[in-house]
Amino acid sequence: MHKTIFFCVVVSCLLVSNVFCGTEYHFEFYTRFICNRPGFEVKAQFFDTDEFYFNGDDQITEQHVEKSLSGKMFFKEKGMLTGDEWLSDYFNVKMVLYHTCNPEGKEQQADVHLEPLFDIPKSSYTKYYQYHMVLDITDLEGEKTYRGHLAQN
Numbered sequence: 001m002h003k004t005i006f007f008c009v010v011v012s013c014l015l016v017s018n019v020f021c022g023t024e025y026h027f028e029f030y031t032r033f034i035c036n037r038p039g040f041e042v043k044a045q046f047f048d049t050d051e052f053y054f055n056g057d058d059q060i061t062e063q064h065v066e067k068s069l070s071g072k073m074f075f076k077e078k079g080m081l082t083g084d085e086w087l088s089d090y091f092n093v094k095m096v097l098y099h100t101c102n103p104e105g106k107e108q109q110a111d112v113h114l115e116p117l118f119d120i121p122k123s124s125y126t127k128y129y130q131y132h133m134v135l136d137i138t139d140l141e142g143e144k145t146y147r148g149h150l151a152q153n
Helices: 002-021
Strands: 025-034 040-048 064-068 072-081 093-099 108-115 127-136 142-147 149-152
Touching: 025 040, 025 093, 040 072, 064 072, 108 127
Parallel strands: 025 127, 108 142
Antiparallel strands: 025 072, 040 064, 040 093, 093 108, 127 149
């Protein structure tokens, strides 16, 4: 019983210190979509997929909503995370994408997992991540992995 209480106290202290001294993680996503059909719509949002089951995915950006009359689209989204990353070695970022780039023009979903993983250094300094991707979303659906260009400091 004493070990359980000690463990709870240690975890609580770590959580409290992390809340007050937490590192800020800033993200910029430069995204270009290609669609082999004119006139498509997208809703895209970026999340950090947490490893712990009881802890849901962390929202990094707001949802980007846009309609394109041509077969191309470019947008930049910014976001930030703080807090519960002290137990992790990396961010496992995914983009949840809803789009109408298919023959029927009906909305379909794709969860795109971004590689490489975003390393989390253990210093207390503010961190910046910049990710570039060019993705053909024609008929894209389901779970996919995309390898883009990641710069971090």
